[in-house]
Amino acid sequence: METNVVIVGAGPAGLAVAACLKQAGVDFLILEKADEVAPSWRRHYRRLHLHTVKSFSSLPFVPFPKSHPRYVPREKVVAYLDAYAERFGLEPRFGVAVKSVRRAGEKFLVETDAGGISARKVVVATGNNAQPIMPDFPGIEDFKGKVLHSAAYTEAAPYAGKNVLIVGMGNTGAEIALDLAESGAHPTISVRKGVHIVPRQLFGVPIQMVGIASRTMPQALNDWIFPKILDLALGRLERYGIVRPKQGILQGIEAGRIPVIDVGTVAAIKAGRIGTAPDIARFTEGGAEFANGVEKKFDAAIFATGYRPANDAFLPAELRPDKSGVNARASELGVYLVGFYNPVTGLLREIGIEAQAVAKEIAGR
Numbered sequence: 156m157e158t159n160v161v162i163v164g165a166g167p168a169g170l171a172v173a174a175c176l177k178q179a180g181v182d183f184l185i186l187e188k189a190d191e192v193a194p195s196w197r198r199h200y201r202r203l204h205l206h207t208v209k210s211f212s213s214l215p216f217v218p219f220p221k222s223h224p225r226y227v228p229r230e231k232v233v234a235y236l237d238a239y240a241e242r243f244g245l246e247p248r249f250g251v252a253v254k255s256v257r258r259a260g261e262k263f264l265v266e267t268d269a270g271g272i273s274a275r276k277v278v279v280a281t282g283n284n285a286q287p288i289m290p291d292f293p294g295i296e297d298f299k300g301k302v303l304h305s306a307a308y309t310e311a312a313p314y315a316g317k318n319v320l321i322v323g324m325g326n327t328g329a330e331i332a333l334d335l336a337e338s339g340a341h342p343t344i345s346v347r348k349g350v351h352i353v354p355r356q357l358f359g360v361p362i363q364m365v366g367i368a369s370r371t372m373p374q375a376l377n378d379w380i381f382p383k384i385l386d387l388a389l390g391r392l393e394r395y396g397i398v399r400p401k402q403g404i405l406q407g408i409e410a411g412r413i414p415v416i417d418v419g420t421v422a423a424i425k426a427g428r429i430g431t432a433p434d435i436a437r438f439t440e441g442g443a444e445f446a447n448g449v450e451k452k453f454d455a456a457i458f459a460t461g462y463r464p465a466n467d468a469f470l471p472a473e474l475r476p477d478k479s480g481v482n483a484r485a486s487e488l489g490v491y492l493v494g495f496y497n498p499v500t501g502l503l504r505e506i507g508i509e510a511q512a513v514a515k516e517i518a519g520r
């Protein structure tokens with residue numbers, strides 16, 4: 156089979172590129188291994204709201220409705236993405252997983268579990284969150300409580316009254332801990348390394364906008380001023396075992412470390428409703444022992460330990476994104492990576508920008 160452009164993935168990135176190509180009059184085929192668009196957003200935990208403001212989180216041509224709140228809830232994001240696909244008549248081939256992409260002369264051969272497709276260009280939109288990371292801890296096999304990755308967490312109700320260990324304080328770990336605390340569970344977050352935490356709004360201004368403005372300031376000024384402002388906004392958190400990394404926020408983001416956007420976790424920690432603990436030394440039958448020697452009982456452990464992109468499963472090394480999520484050589488060859496570079500200004504916003512640039516480039520060639 157032959158086609159002009161193959162888009163791999165029907166999440167926000169794949170849909171955005173497809174809409175832009177449609178508007179440019181370029182034909183394409185979207186391949187999606189799941190049975191519906193945006194499967195990751197359907198699976199995310201129920202209380203999730205966008206952490207980025209709606210005006211900077213929509214896809215090209217279609218803003219979120221005026222009636223939606225500034226931080227759009229998950230189910231409305233799903234409805235928006237469904238409507239987006241319908242509006243542009245995007246009809247992905249569902250249930251088709253891409254197994255490999257390789258060069259075949261001037262074209263590419265896209266091997267799927269439903270046969271091969273020859274394409275002039277390939278857009279890889281399979282996301283940074285393709286595969287949950289489950290680190291191995293000593294003693295985990297002895298732990299008698301429930302063990303799950305945050306990808307499998309949906310709601311707090313089953314954990315009411317229980318002691319729950321959250322492994323990792325990223326955005327997901329911080330928000331799940333809050334969800335649990337608000338529903339009568341007793342969460343403890345294990346914070347292994349330093350972490351930057353920023354409020355969702357800084358003195359009334361959405362942090363995403365602060366981030367956009369700060370990009371024009373010299374890095375040394377950012378590194379000097381932000382800790383002071385954040386101490387003022389959130390208080391000093393060292394006494395709870397939460398320290399800042401040496402690397403400033405903006406450099407951290409460049410290296411792929413997104414700061415935690417606080418939606419209430421810090422207040423719950425200060426109020427004692429969420430406990431904090433250092434790195435886990437080992438799991439025990441009834442709980443965990445931490446690096447400071449303290450042992451605690453837990454009924455469940457939720458690993459909020461992130462994801463990996465997993466495109467190495469089907470892309471040769473020369474076409475994969477580098478650590479910061481880009482690969483200029485791949486686009487020269489005709490393979491475009493969309494949704495892997497995560498800047499301070501938000502990934503959904505970046506996806507919209509990249510989708511338009513890629514569609515323009517493909518239409519121009």
Ligand SMILES: Cc1cc2nc3c(=O)[nH]c(=O)nc-3n(C[C@H](O)[C@H](O)[C@H](O)COP(=O)(O)OP(=O)(O)OC[C@H]3O[C@@H](n4cnc5c(N)ncnc54)[C@H](O)[C@@H]3O)c2cc1C
Binds near residue numbers: 168193204501
């Ligand atoms: C919990 C959470 C909250 C987030 N909140 C925000 C936020 O508030 N603001 C923001 O800007 N960003 C946010 N992000 C980051 C990012 O915007 C989202 O992850 C977004 O869904 C990324 O879109 P994507 O299309 O790149 O990837 P995905 O949504 O993961 O879509 C990738 C698609 O590719 C498919 N796929 C993968 N491999 C293959 C294959 N081999 N063959 C065929 N199909 C394949 C998958 O099934 C999936 O449908 C959040 C991320 C997470 C995890």
